[in-house]
Amino acid sequence: MSIVAVGALYVDTILTTLHCPEEDEKLRASQISKRRGGNCPNTLEVMDQLANASSQDLSMNLVTVLPARSSVASQQLLSDLEPRIRMGNCFYREGFEEPASSYIIKSQATGSRTIVNYNALPEMEVAELIHVLDGLAPDTAWFHFEGRIPKILLACIEHLRKHFPSVRISIEVERPGRAGLEDLARTANVVFYSKSWAINKGYSSIETCLRAQCTQTPNASLLLCTWGEDGAGALEPDTGKFVHVAAYTREGFEVIDPIGAGDTFIAGILYALNCKDGEWDVFQKLSFANRVAGIKVSQEGFSGLGRALHLE
Template sequence: MEPDSGSRFKQEQEQEQEQEQEEQEEQEEQEEQEEQEEQEEQEEQEEQEEQEEQEEQEEQEEQEEQEEQEAQEAQEAQEDQGRDEKIACDRCSCSYSIPHYPPEDAKLRASRVTIRRGGNCPNSLEVLGQLLGPRDGVRPYLVAPLPARSSPATQRIMASLGNARLDGLVGGDAAGDGLEEDGGVTAPPVDFRHCLFRETHSEAASSYIIRSDATGSRTLVNHSDLPEMSVDEFEAIVRTFDPSDETWWHFEEATKGNRPEVRVHTGDKLLLQGRIPDTTLGCIHLLRDMLPGARISVEVEKPGRPGLLQLADEADVVFYSRSWAESRGHGSAESCLMHEKRQKA
């Protein structure tokens, strides 16, 4: 039996409604999916923008930190330059700090450069000045080959040791007595009257130091074209002192000739001297003959250097280095002094 037309119409209507509902649900589902995808895309974009902003901020902070570090390094370099750019009586030391020691024909950028005075004699002069002050009228004298009297190098040498009076070659205060005009007391200035000015030379001795940040090693390159002081020149200076004076002569160890000499006079003068061992030995013998009452001291530093034992034998006082003591098998300063004293005796 076939359904009547009313039932068929109702059935078709229900099918259409079901189809419309399915289509609507499908559309809603699609819209929901699109909305979710759009939201995810928006969240992803926001996250990317946030990440980019964070990276930009980190980059900016890193740049600011780098600029701050560069500014600090520049300030330190400026302070170092202002503090250290002095040349003293021995040599000008230029120190370059680099990441690692360079291979041959390489190019490296130094992380730090310092220019300062160096050498045993100027260091000894400075320490003596700090220890002595103006007491007892003691005045240190420098006896050394120097560049031309009017050269900038010589003027810097004098100024580095607190000597302002270049005309009279006696530095320090105007009166030359270690006392300032306002009544203050200063360290005794260094007297340059016995220096040997090499008028055909304009530069002092210099040292270039390459310091490796990686290993801490220090490679030293020395240069000097100043003619060294001869024994005859030294003798002429010694003759200016009275044999009755109580004097102290100290000899610093040197790697080669051309070392400054400073004389120590315990009455009213101080003098130190540095020479190569053979020349120093000749100077000591000359002093023993010309100034029998002079006290003589020497520095013994580098292990194995020829001639140092002979210097120690001739001296009244010996300053030994730790490396020398250890090379001789001594475990302490006392052991070194007692053993070397017995050997000398």
């Protein structure tokens, strides 16, 4: 079974500070780390771990934009991901040496993270993305899209719907104020909403958000939303069934690294939908994804998350 994720790949530089700095404040970081990031790469990395831990045969494909093929950055990123994640359908931007980058300030006082992105790489274009999707679709069960470039993605998803109607599609609706995300959601089978997007739209709870969006997503079989310390929820539009799970915790639980928790939650849901669809109901799928994300929050980075399959 093949899963294709379409989204940006970033190099993250993470500074841990006592608190988030005020404007013009000088502040000393207690720790610095650098790692590969980006919503879709993170999601695929976690899915790969879950598949291996359960002996599932899942093929992971990432479609993203990279600097020049010969650049040091591209070579390092490829060596980091391959062969676990297939990178043969990336778009290389010749003349560019620097990858997309995120600079993240992580506050020890509140656990919050402030992110500054830099990305000079030209975005995917409709024609080149459709060409890649046409090559992948015959062997792909699921396409997952980060909602970064809605107008371009909408044209490509409509193409998939027309020519490959059996594929299933999921969408991330994450960034507040980004035009076109609701248009993307209308095309999807599964939609992931972020707390920040929901609050920006005036919703005060997970259930309020999902029930309102249910009327706007005619193709959806499942809508989901994460809400930080208030856990996560899921709604099945066909039945109107809503389920909620509290934030994951256990004895001695401590928030260490929330960066990528949402990507990890998505990985848990996509794993459950592709590998446990006939075994787990929606509550079990939601609980599992919530558990994987909670374990990720309690540790640095993404290693060893396959152990979530063996915990309750």
